[in-house]
Amino acid sequence: MNELVERTNILIIPLVFFFIFSIPFSVISQSLTSEATILLKLKQEFGNPEALQAWNISSSSSLCNWPGISCSVDGYVSALIFKEMDIIKEIPGTICELKNLTYIDLSYNLIPGNFPTVLYNCSKLVYLDLSQNYFVGTIPLDVNRLNTLRFIDLGANNFTGDVPGVIGNLRELRSLNLYSNLFNGSFPEEIGNLENLVELKMAYNGFLNSKLPQSFGKLSKLEVLWMAETNLVGEIPGNFTNLSSLVQLDLSSNYLEGKIPDGLFLLKNLSNLYLYKNRFSGSIPSVIEAFSLSEIDLSMNNLTGTIPEVIGKLQNLELLNLFKNQLHGEVPAIIGKIPSLKHFKVFKNNLSGILPPELGFHSKFESFEVSDNHFSGELPENMCAGGTLLGVVAFSNNLIGGVPKSLQTCDSLLTVQLYNNNFSGEVPSGLWSVKNLTSLMLSNNSFTGQLPEKIAGNLTRIELSNNKFSGGIPGGVSTWTRLVVFEASNNLFSGNLPVELTNLPQVITLNLDGNSFSGVLPSEISSWKSISKLNLARNKLSGPIPRAIGYLPRLLDLDLSENQLSGEIPPEFNQLRLITLNLSSNQLTGKIPHEFDSMAYENSFLNNPNLCATSSISNLKDCNAKARESKKMSSRILAIIVVLSVVVFLFSICMTLFLVRNYRRKKLKHDLESWKLTSFQRVDFTEVNILSSMSDSNMIGSGGSGKVYKISIGQEGDFVAVKKIRTKGMLDYKSEQEFLAEVQILGSIRHANIVKLLCCIASDDSKLLVYEYMENHSLDKCLHVAKQRLGKMVLDWSKRFEIALGAAQGLCYMHHDCIPPIIHRDVKSSNILLDSEFKAKIADFGLAKILFKENQPNTMSAIAGSFGYIAPEYGYTTKVNVKTDVYSFGVVLLELVTGREANDGDDASLAEWAWKQYGEGKPIEQALDKEITEPAHMEGMTIVFKLGLKCTSALPSSRPSMKEVLQILRNCKRLDGHEGMSRSVSLDIAPLLADDRYFSNYKRGSKKRSDQTDSSLFISSE
Known part of the structure; x- marks a missing residue:
């Protein structure tokens, strides 16, 4: 991809000089002061x-010599390079008074x-x-008036609608970039008329379901076609060959079907196929x-x-992703000899046979994931020969033998997952202490030692x-x-459970059942403050x-059955809230x-x-049997x-x-006449x-402003949520203001990630707000309450990430697309609601504030928000702006x-705790939720x-805008972990976290790296 950039520069630079030298010499005599x-x-x-x-x-x-200016050899301005200059104004017409201007770069503003x-x-x-800006609206139908253009980049903006067909009349175009916008219409087949086109990038747009046009097959000079996640359907046209x-x-993350054309693999210049x-x-x-193929991802x-x-003959191949298909047969042994192979992922197929014994021996292997297949034989011995292996994921196969001894010297190793196989023998002694190892999963084998x-x-x-x-702990x-x-x-x-076992302050799950441990349980068990499951x-x-x-x-599951424990059950057990006992x-x-x-x-x-028990537990004696017998007669009379x-x-x-019923019927008829519905x-x-x-019986919650009810409105299981706000009494003014704020904001805005206010129903002393019903309640309940009560994770990382992305889209809309902008002022997990598919929607706008002067902070008379989510500037100022929401969203x-x-319950809030963890140099993995750290x-x-x-930086100026937050999350969505795969992408942004300009810099330089992978706008450390 770097070669592509160089070739593009080769095209552009001579072009600029061509226009410079084409200026008539007679013009040179004019005064340059006018420019x-x-x-x-x-x-x-x-x-x-x-x-x-x-x-x-x-x-x-x-x-x-002025910054951002380049001139021709005759001294006239030929290029304006205003990249990353924090420009917030629209482009003025004055720019075209520079008559020799050929080159404009206003990106990242x-x-x-x-x-x-x-x-x-x-x-x-x-x-x-014009990439990475805040442009909105549609591309005009007369855009072909820019008929001298050879390069146009409109990526990462907010353009909507259709891509007009007249764009196919820009016959000089070499590069057309429309990626990461909000296009929701169609793209034209006339793009196929751009016979000089070298680069076409339209990825990450919500186009209507469309087939790939046959006309695209005519772009014989095209080197890059990037249309990931654009709602493509049908088959790849045969003329793409x-x-x-x-x-x-x-063409990843679409709905394409049929057979992959054989001819694609005959394109001799093809390097990356996704x-x-x-x-x-x-x-x-x-x-x-x-x-030339270096990356193949058909997963x-x-x-x-x-x-x-x-x-196996692809000597430049670095990444081979074939996971989650229905492939069968053996892995060809020749694949183990590819000298450049780094990532080998074939998990969740029906593959069998012996794994190539030379895998990793000839290259610097990083990823080895072959789980959920039918492989037999032993693991390759030299997977870590290059010293770069990060993980061995081979669970759920029929593998035999022992753990390769070479792994015990593989310091780069993070995880070893070999469970559900037929391994035997002792685990190499050095493997237990490999420096960076975080997980060792060997269950369901025949290991000894x-x-x-x-x-x-x-x-x-x-x-x-x-x-x-065997042996003891x-x-x-x-x-x-x-x-x-x-x-x-x-x-x-066997043996006693040593008292040292209680010195595990972070243990959550401890399962030692089905062994031969003896002796008494250590009394120091109280040090297990985090434990939720204990099985002995x-x-x-x-x-x-x-x-x-x-x-x-935090104990939820306790199993001490089938032992020889004696004495009474301690009365302290009454303090436990166990799910299973x-x-x-x-x-x-x-x-x-x-x-x-x-x-x-x-x-x-x-x-x-x-x-014995005092209730009617059938298998236990009755503790009160004698007392009940003496009272039997008197009980009959009574x-x-x-x-x-x-x-x-x-x-x-x-x-x-x-x-009473007769009275209520009369009263209800009178009361109904006093209610008014506004939809x-x-x-x-x-x-x-x-x-x-x-x-x-229908109430599902209550808060400071009233109660919330779940009400059926049809015969097919349709429900609405109704919030009742009582405005009569001591809280009259406060409740009335919250009601008006909610109605004013939710009644006028529409967004897929903001809860719908269907109507309000008002009377003299009460007001009802009727919303769409959210089946999965709030993020707080799914993330925290359910985990405490059920003792298990409800939200995996994929759901959590989509919730973060959806909530960010809602807040971004409020901050950047509403005129004037809206501050929520009470962003928290309990105000992020989840529908039946766990789609996030922002709710509870009772404290929200409309900024009538854009980009100007408003003064609040009182602190709004919830403890743990309140930005620190509330402590010394009553002025708030959108950065207060950013802080809360960061939490x-x-x-x-x-x-x-x-x-x-700790002394510090979550944000303070997280900054302390990071500031002390502790591994980030240590701070992450242990149930999803795969x-x-x-x-x-x-x-x-x-x-x-x-987002939780102490200074508001150091926090990103919600638009920048959303862009980062969208970029992160392309990452392997979220999409179920792992591409070799360096995303170390740690050096930038110490730089207050990070989020103005995060966009800088990201494009270079994206061209080397899947052309998305990754965060980089450049």
């Missing part, structure tokens, strides 16, 4: 950006407005770059002549057949269940302080149950704690003959009296209900439907990526964590 005057006027009209302060007509230097038709007057314009100059083809996440079927062609399709042996005294300092997950490990376990998950069920471990069942443990277990604040088959005595004295725990105490009393009472109630959307219900269903990002609450997601989660840090 200086034009430039100074232009500077003023652009708002006097700081980058142009050096422009000064009184200076002794020539205007050709904040320029608003529609497409700048004033540029039609620049009669010699050849190069136009005529694109003989093609270097990069990216067709992942489509619906292609058929087999991979067995004839490949594109020997997540419906491909069948075998992996062709000819792939003992646990080591020392493990890697970064190791957070050890899974050894269902093997043949070593005293050195006290140094395993970062361990979060330790699963060693169903092995041959089916051992030989004896003695009493430690009282300290009752003080474990199993104390069966022990020797326990006495009463069970009253918290568990119910039928819900009926099977929790089986085979403990000396336990029962007769009670029956007679009940009969009299019920008769009285019936008469009362009859009279903001088309609704199929009336105020009667709503009012008649507002009962406590939400940190919640999503760490799993922690904004205020979880290698495939690590890169994306790390970026979102750092983005959350930047």
